Amino acid sequence: MTTDTPLGITRGPGETPHEYTFISPDRTQTARGGEFVTYAAMIDGETQQILGRITGRRAVRLLPNGFLADPNVPPEAVAALIGYVGQDHDLFEIAVTILGYYDATLGDFINPRLPPRPGTPIYVAESDLLARVLSKRAVGQTGAALVGSLLSRPADEVPIAIDLRAITSTHLAIIASTGAGKSYLAGVLVEELMHPRNRAAVLIIDPHGEYNTLTQMQAGKEFAAPDGYRPRVDIIRPDDVKVRTSSLTLGDLRYLLPDLSERMHYVLGRAYNLAGRKYGEKWTLAQFRMAVREAEQEISGKKSPAEEAEALSQDDDYGTAGAVIWRVNSRLESSRIFNDFESLPLARLFHPGQCTVLQLNEVDGREQQVVVATLLRRLLQALMATEKRQVDQGDENYLPYPAFVLIEEAHNFAPASADLVSSQILKTILSEGRKFGVAVGLISQRPGRLDADVLSQCMTQFILRIVNPIDQNRVAESVESVGRDLLRELPALSKGQAIIAGAAVNTPVLCRVRQRLTEHGAEDVDAPARWVEWFETGREQQGKRDHALPAEHTRGRNKLLKT
Amino acid sequence: MFGKLIKSNAHTDYVCQVYGRGEVDSPPSPADYAFGTFVRIPLSVGHGQLVGVIYDTVLLNPEFGSLGPRLSPVSDLAVFSPDYLAEKVTLVGITAVGMLAPDGMPAHGVPPLAAQIDTLVERMDDDAVCAFHRTPAGGVQMGYAPLLLGLGSPLARHLLLHVVERLGHLFPAQVATLAVLRNELAWQAAIGPLGGGA
Numbered sequence: 228m229t230t231d232t233p234l235g236i237t238r239g240p241g242e243t244p245h246e247y248t249f250i251s252p253d254r255t256q257t258a259r260g261g262e263f264v265t266y267a268a269m270i271d272g273e274t275q276q277i278l279g280r281i282t283g284r285r286a287v288r289l290l291p292n293g294f295l296a297d298p299n300v301p302p303e304a305v306a307a308l309i310g311y312v313g314q315d316h317d318l319f320e321i322a323v324t325i326l327g328y329y330d331a332t333l334g335d336f337i338n339p340r341l342p343p344r345p346g347t348p349i350y351v352a353e354s355d356l357l358a359r360v361l362s363k364r365a366v367g368q369t370g371a372a373l374v375g376s377l378l379s380r381p382a383d384e385v386p387i388a389i390d391l392r393a394i395t396s397t398h399l400a401i402i403a404s405t406g407a408g409k410s411y412l413a414g415v416l417v418e419e420l421m422h423p424r425n426r427a428a429v430l431i432i433d434p435h436g437e438y439n440t441l442t443q444m445q446a447g448k449e450f451a452a453p454d455g456y457r458p459r460v461d462i463i464r465p466d467d468v469k470v471r472t473s474s475l476t477l478g479d480l481r482y483l484l485p486d487l488s489e490r491m492h493y494v495l496g497r498a499y500n501l502a503g504r505k506y507g508e509k510w511t512l513a514q515f516r517m518a519v520r521e522a523e524q525e526i527s528g529k530k531s532p533a534e535e536a537e538a539l540s541q542d543d544d545y546g547t548a549g550a551v552i553w554r555v556n557s558r559l560e561s562s563r564i565f566n567d568f569e570s571l572p573l574a575r576l577f578h579p580g581q582c583t584v585l586q587l588n589e590v591d592g593r594e595q596q597v598v599v600a601t602l603l604r605r606l607l608q609a610l611m612a613t614e615k616r617q618v619d620q621g622d623e624n625y626l627p628y629p630a631f632v633l634i635e636e637a638h639n640f641a642p643a644s645a646d647l648v649s650s651q652i653l654k655t656i657l658s659e660g661r662k663f664g665v666a667v668g669l670i671s672q673r674p675g676r677l678d679a680d681v682l683s684q685c686m687t688q689f690i691l692r693i694v695n696p697i698d699q700n701r702v703a704e705s706v707e708s709v710g711r712d713l714l715r716e717l718p719a720l721s722k723g724q725a726i727i728a729g730a731a732v733n734t735p736v737l738c739r740v741r742q743r744l745t746e747h748g749a750e751d752v753d754a755p756a757r758w759v760e761w762f763e764t765g766r767e768q769q770g771k772r773d774h775a776l777p778a779e780h781t782r783g784r785n786k787l788l789k790t
Numbered sequence: 791m792f793g794k795l796i797k798s799n800a801h802t803d804y805v806c807q808v809y810g811r812g813e814v815d816s817p818p819s820p821a822d823y824a825f826g827t828f829v830r831i832p833l834s835v836g837h838g839q840l841v842g843v844i845y846d847t848v849l850l851n852p853e854f855g856s857l858g859p860r861l862s863p864v865s866d867l868a869v870f871s872p873d874y875l876a877e878k879v880t881l882v883g884i885t886a887v888g889m890l891a892p893d894g895m896p897a898h899g900v901p902p903l904a905a906q907i908d909t910l911v912e913r914m915d916d917d918a919v920c921a922f923h924r925t926p927a928g929g930v931q932m933g934y935a936p937l938l939l940g941l942g943s944p945l946a947r948h949l950l951l952h953v954v955e956r957l958g959h960l961f962p963a964q965v966a967t968l969a970v971l972r973n974e975l976a977w978q979a980a981i982g983p984l985g986g987g988a
Contacts, residue, residue, distance in 0.1 A: 293970070309933065
C-alpha cells in the first residue's frame, strides 16, 4: 500500500489524552475502522513513527440531502449547477487511538501520552511496519502461529502471527456465533500447533465429531519436516472413551447420580472414603457397592452385616444403601464409558507432535462433563507430580511436557448458571495451569452462557461475528483488552474475520483468517440437495415397483380375480 | 431599455428607476421589469456588461404621508407642477449576478466592476439568458445561486425558484438536474418555514 501521500491532517486532540482526530477527504476509502495510521514525532531526539488505530469516522461535510433526491442525477451535477467547482466535497473526521511507537527491546508499544499537533500529516501505516510490530513473533519462528492477515490490507500483505507461548501459558478463547467460523479458526490454530516448527501436544474435546479431517495433517507435505517429523492425529471414537470408575471424585459421583437425598449424600461420602481406605486407589464398582452397604451399616448400626446382606440380597431397594446402589448401577454399570479397570492413558492422549481428538458426540451431557473433568484433573495432577518429581518415567502419571487442551462447546463445561464438576477444574487450570504447563482453549458460540470468570481468565481472545446482544455484552464485560470500537465491529464481521486481542498479539487486530491446509469438517448438511437426491432415488424405486410382477398371495389380487 | 440606474446600496445591489409616462416614447409594461427578469447593464467601453436580476419592486410616492390639502386639482398640476407628478415612480432592485465579457463569455458571481449612475438597463431576451447560463460543455450553470441565497431576503428562494423554472424551459435537456434544485428550493421555501426537516 502506498503511503507517500498523507491520508489527512491532524485536527486536534480527541476525547482522551491518547486519542486524536484528523480530517481527511479519504478519496481512496482507506480510513476504515481498525486501519492503522502513523505520524512522525520526535521522542528523545529520535524520529519515531507513532502508530494509531482508527476507531471512528464521522462525516463533517456532505452535500445536502435534497441533492440526493433523484437517483438518476448525480449530486455533484447539482453542485456544479450552482457553481460549486471544488473537489473532495466529502470531508471526514477520523478518530484515532494512539498505540505508540514499537520498542523492539520491550517488545511492546510505548505510548507518547501526547497527541500530535494540529496540522501534523497523518499517513497510512506501511505494511512492512505493521508486519513487524503487530505480531509478537515473526512468521516461521518457533512459537509463531500464522492465523491470517490484517483485514484492512490486501490478503497476505500483513501476516498476523500469534505467540503460541502466550496462548499455552495464559489460555485462549474463541468466541463466535454459529456459522461465523470458530471451528475453522480452531482448525487453523491446531494446524499451526502441529506444524514442524511447533510440534505441540494437543487434545481436542470434540462434542460434535467435526475434527476428523485433521487426520489429513499426517499426510500433508506442509507438515512434514526433514528430520522425519510428521504430526500424529489420534481420533478417539465415543466407544473408545473410557474412564476408570475409581478415578471419579466424590464430587463427580454426586454429580452423576441423580436425585440424591441428604442421607444418600452422607452414605455416598462415607462409602467413597471407605472404598479408598479399604480397596486402595483402584477400586471396582462391586467393591464400591460393598462399601456403600458397609457405610449404611456404620451409619444405622442397627443390623448385623449378615442381616443387612440378607436384606439387600432380597431387595436391592432396601434402605438408603439400596437406593444409592440402584443409582450407582443405573448410571455407572450400564455406562459404556465408566468401567473398573480401563482408563485412557495420559501418554496416549498427550504427546508432543500428536493431536488427539476426543469425540464425545454420542455421550450423555453429564457424562461428557465428568469425562472432561476427570481428564483435566488427571492431566493437572500428572503435570504437577512430574514437575515436583513425584513420578518418574514409566509411571502412568509421568508427563514431562506441556499440554494444550482445546474444548469445543465450552459453555457446556463451564456454564454461567451452574457450578459443574468441569467448571471447578477448569477454573483451577485457568488460574494455576501455567505453572505446570497445562493450558486450555475454550470455544463457545454462547459467551453469554459461559462463566464470566472462566472467560476473563483466557488472556488471548479470538472473537468472530457475534450478533446476540447478550453475548456481545458478556464479551465486553469479560474481555478487557478489546476496545469498544472493535467490539462495535462484531455484528458486521463476515465469516472468517476475527478480532484477535490479548497476550498473543501486540495490539488488538482485525484479522482475515487464513485458508486451512486440511479440509473443514464442520460443513452443514445440504438439506435441499439431500431431499432432491432422496426424491430421485425414491422415483427409481417407485419405477421398480410399478414394473414389478404382482406378488403371489393367498388373498392377493390374482387370487381374487380367479374366484 | 426600461429604466436607468439611479443609485446602488452595495456593490451588487442597484436601484433602477423605471421609465414613466412621458419619459420615453413607449413606456415599459410591468412585464418588462417583472420579478426575476434578467437585465444587462453596460459597463464602460471594452469591459462588457453587468448581468443582473430583478429581485424587488418599490412604488415610490413622495405624497404618501403628506396629509395637508392641495388646492390645485390634478389636471392643473400637470401644468403648474409637472415635476411633482414625476416624483411618483416605480423603482426596481437589481442584484448583479455576473458579467458578460466583450466577447460574450459569461462569468457568474460577484462582478469585479461596478456600473455607473444613470446607466440604462435593458431586459435580456431568452437567447441572451441562454447564452449567459450555458456552460462551455453545453450544460446549464447558475453559479450565482449561492450569492442570491446569501442576500438574506425572504424572497431569495422564490427568486431562485423563478429562475430555475425559466431555465427549465430554456434548457430542456437539463431539466432533471434543474428539477432536483427546484425541488430542494421549493421544499425550503414552502415547507422549511413551517418546520419541515432537511
